[in-house]
Amino acid sequence: MADIVLDHVTKRFPDGRLAVDDASLSITDGEFVILVGPSGCGKSTTLNMIAGLEDITTGELRIGGKMVNDLAPKDRDIAMVFQSYALYPHMTVRKNMGFALALAKRPKDEINRKVEEAAQVLDLTEHLDRKPAQLSGGQRQRVAMGRAIVRSPKAFLMDEPLSNLDAKLRVQMRTEVSRLQNRLGTTTVYVTHDQTEAMTLGDRVAVLRSGRIQQVGTPTELYSRPATVFVAGFIGSPAMNFVPATLEEGELRTPFGTITPDDRQRRLLEGWNGGAAGGRSLIVGARPEHFEDAALEQVKDRPGPRFTVTVDVLERLGSDSYAYFTVAGGRARAADLEELAHDAGTVDLASGDPQIVARLDAVSRIREGENAELWLDTDQLHLFDPDTGRNLDAPAAT
Amino acid sequence: MATIASTPGASTPGASAPGTTARGRRPSGERTALLGWSAANLLILGISLVPLLWLVSLSFKTPASITDGSFIPNEWTLENYRGIFGESLFTRALLNSLGIALISTVLAVVLGSMAAYAIARLAFPGKRLLIGLALLIAMFPQISLVSPLFNLWRQIGIFDTWIGLIIPYLTFSLPLAIYTLSAFFREIPWDLEKAAQVDGATPLQAFLRVIAPLAAPGMVTTAILVFIFCWNDFLFAISLTSTEQSRTVPAAIAFFTGASQFAQPIGSIAAAAVVITIPIIIFVLLFQRRIVAGLTSGAVKG
Numbered sequence: 001m002a003d004i005v006l007d008h009v010t011k012r013f014p015d016g017r018l019a020v021d022d023a024s025l026s027i028t029d030g031e032f033v034i035l036v037g038p039s040g041c042g043k044s045t046t047l048n049m050i051a052g053l054e055d056i057t058t059g060e061l062r063i064g065g066k067m068v069n070d071l072a073p074k075d076r077d078i079a080m081v082f083q084s085y086a087l088y089p090h091m092t093v094r095k096n097m098g099f100a101l102a103l104a105k106r107p108k109d110e111i112n113r114k115v116e117e118a119a120q121v122l123d124l125t126e127h128l129d130r131k132p133a134q135l136s137g138g139q140r141q142r143v144a145m146g147r148a149i150v151r152s153p154k155a156f157l158m159d160e161p162l163s164n165l166d167a168k169l170r171v172q173m174r175t176e177v178s179r180l181q182n183r184l185g186t187t188t189v190y191v192t193h194d195q196t197e198a199m200t201l202g203d204r205v206a207v208l209r210s211g212r213i214q215q216v217g218t219p220t221e222l223y224s225r226p227a228t229v230f231v232a233g234f235i236g237s238p239a240m241n242f243v244p245a246t247l248e249e250g251e252l253r254t255p256f257g258t259i260t261p262d263d264r265q266r267r268l269l270e271g272w273n274g275g276a277a278g279g280r281s282l283i284v285g286a287r288p289e290h291f292e293d294a295a296l297e298q299v300k301d302r303p304g305p306r307f308t309v310t311v312d313v314l315e316r317l318g319s320d321s322y323a324y325f326t327v328a329g330g331r332a333r334a335a336d337l338e339e340l341a342h343d344a345g346t347v348d349l350a351s352g353d354p355q356i357v358a359r360l361d362a363v364s365r366i367r368e369g370e371n372a373e374l375w376l377d378t379d380q381l382h383l384f385d386p387d388t389g390r391n392l393d394a395p396a397a398t
Numbered sequence: 399m400a401t402i403a404s405t406p407g408a409s410t411p412g413a414s415a416p417g418t419t420a421r422g423r424r425p426s427g428e429r430t431a432l433l434g435w436s437a438a439n440l441l442i443l444g445i446s447l448v449p450l451l452w453l454v455s456l457s458f459k460t461p462a463s464i465t466d467g468s469f470i471p472n473e474w475t476l477e478n479y480r481g482i483f484g485e486s487l488f489t490r491a492l493l494n495s496l497g498i499a500l501i502s503t504v505l506a507v508v509l510g511s512m513a514a515y516a517i518a519r520l521a522f523p524g525k526r527l528l529i530g531l532a533l534l535i536a537m538f539p540q541i542s543l544v545s546p547l548f549n550l551w552r553q554i555g556i557f558d559t560w561i562g563l564i565i566p567y568l569t570f571s572l573p574l575a576i577y578t579l580s581a582f583f584r585e586i587p588w589d590l591e592k593a594a595q596v597d598g599a600t601p602l603q604a605f606l607r608v609i610a611p612l613a614a615p616g617m618v619t620t621a622i623l624v625f626i627f628c629w630n631d632f633l634f635a636i637s638l639t640s641t642e643q644s645r646t647v648p649a650a651i652a653f654f655t656g657a658s659q660f661a662q663p664i665g666s667i668a669a670a671a672v673v674i675t676i677p678i679i680i681f682v683l684l685f686q687r688r689i690v691a692g693l694t695s696g697a698v699k700g
Contacts, residue, residue, distance in 0.1 A: 099597050
């Protein structure tokens with residue numbers, strides 16, 4: 001077991017493409033860290049650099065306090081779980097799991113003992129003498145995990161290990177991975193593009209965007225205090241709603257109505273000296289759960305704007321309902337948001353008025369296609385600079 | 399690799415098109431198509447098999463009845479076979495053929511694997527040039543090389559030796575091997591090598607213990623194709639050899655003299671031809687799927 005430190009690590013491919021740009025990340029011993037981001041953000045490249053499968057262009061990588069930039073993967077004592085599992089098709093499960101130990105020339109009985117222990121933990125004992133082709137997707141995934149844990153390596157690296165499983169199994173294996181990591185206490189770096197996995201699994205999460213680490217923090221920190229519009233939009237499902245707003249006479253004019261900032265927001269706005277062009281427009285972000293049906297008892301006496309919208313679609317999930325509607329006033333524009341739309345594949349829909357999602361209490365009587373009065377909890381609003389994409393609440397430069 | 403249908407007669411593309419509306423007409427349409435395909439297949443089979451069967455027939459005829467023109471021999475004899483195996487001209491040539499073809503095959507597969515692995519896995523400068531050159535060499539007319547090689551081989555002293563034949567065989571079979579093998583290597587997921595590396599394997603160990611076993615079908619295919627090429631070659635064999643020391647069977651057959659000075663060697667030639675065809679037939683029957691897979695390489699999943 002060991003800590004992993006990325007010290008200003010940069011990866012530039014021979015064709016000049018910058019895959020990872022000056023990434024610094026310190027992972028303590030036994031920590032479970034998630035690298036998350038849209039495809040092409042450099043998260044897999046980062047993992048491959050830790051594994052030694054990609055060279056590091058500049059910067060330093062230390063595992064257990066030792067600089068390992070120039071060490072071959074085999075000398076780094078790390079185990080990796082691949083998205084494709086990468087099981088050796090011509091070997092039995094037993095051979096697959098024991099391959100690393102066999103290469104290390106460990107005695108046969110020790111290999112057998114360790115493989116059987118790992119098989120026990122992963123519930124694979126009865127499949128030990130089968131070939132990977134005879135196993136189901138979930139079993140293959142477990143073999144891939146088993147191959148990693150048999151070696152008791154310094155660290156586990158996992159490259160989207162659950163993304164080939166169907167949705168139900170994925171949720172089950174997610175808890176399994178979490179339990180396994182708790183039990184073994186091995187430093188783990190886990191790459192995913194699924195923000196739910198990131199939020200549920202990690203001790204800490206690093207959000208990457210086009211090669212740069214945007215923010216590192218616990219899931220709660222990322223959710224409640226996103227540093228940029230990108231992080232705010234990426235973390236959370238359904239995603240945060242963004243609308244443009246202007247600051248006039250100390251008040252925020254938003255499509256939801258005029259909002260009087262509270263003390264915290266006022267301080268932020270005063271500290272903010274306007275956009276690059278000295279503009280007074282900014283982006284307001286509101287999570288779906290910060291809306292509520294204005295008719296409900298629990299919000300009756302609370303301050304905050306109330307506004308009437310036509311609910312286009314209402315999804316009742318039982319525990320709560322999602323109301324989809326549009327508001328006039330145009331779309332919030334920022335480079336971050338465009339990239340998010342690209343990643344979600346909704347770039348074509350990015351015209352006209354923005355669609356807003358509100359999570360309402362299940363007892364709400366709002367119906368589809370009808371006008372409804374909604375209330376917004378303004379205390380929870382996030383304010384972003386539209387030019388830099390930064391949260392006004394975030395400390396300068398991460 | 400089971401995706402390639404080896405018998406086109408089994409599928410009837412003409413009759414399989416329309417859906418349920420044509421149900422009434424379908425059986426008769428299918429039968430006509432089946433008949434047509436069978437007839438076409440029989441015709442092609444006949445055209446290609448008659449010369450071969452004629453050869454077999456000749457090999458069992460006595461010298462006197464060679465020219466009688468009957469397809470089935472009137473008088474059966476094994477004399478031709480006994481004759482050729484009694485002569486060192488043929489037995490020694492058989493040994494040469496086997497030795498040269500086997501050595502060339504092993505070398506082509508080993509060297510070809512390395513080159514193909516590099517081509518499939520690495521991005522190195524001049525890769526396209528290498529592939530292009532290999533293809534160019536494979537397309538090169540062999541006859542144009544014969545006379546320069548003849549002179550060169552005599553000057554450097556490898557004329558009429560095994561090595562003198564193995565080298566030109568490698569020249570022409572290596573491109574084939576590289577092409578076939580790189581297609582097979584490309585099918586092997588790169589993640590497997592990464593996994594092996596992370597598991598602690600050196601690149602050589604990763605190749606020998608993970609990649610090579612998975613590419614084995616491709617190597618077998620390549621080996622068969624190369625072996626057949628070397629085994630069948632006549633041009634180099636006749637031009638670059640002069641004695642029994644290294645003459646292979648296709649060349650040796652041309653030197654058959656017949657049982658006596660006045661007898662024509664047709665029977666012996668036929669018998670020798672049948673003998674050297676047998677290994678090829680066995681190979682092709684055993685590995686026909688693999689050979690087709692090798693020829694259409696790229697469409698194959700290793």
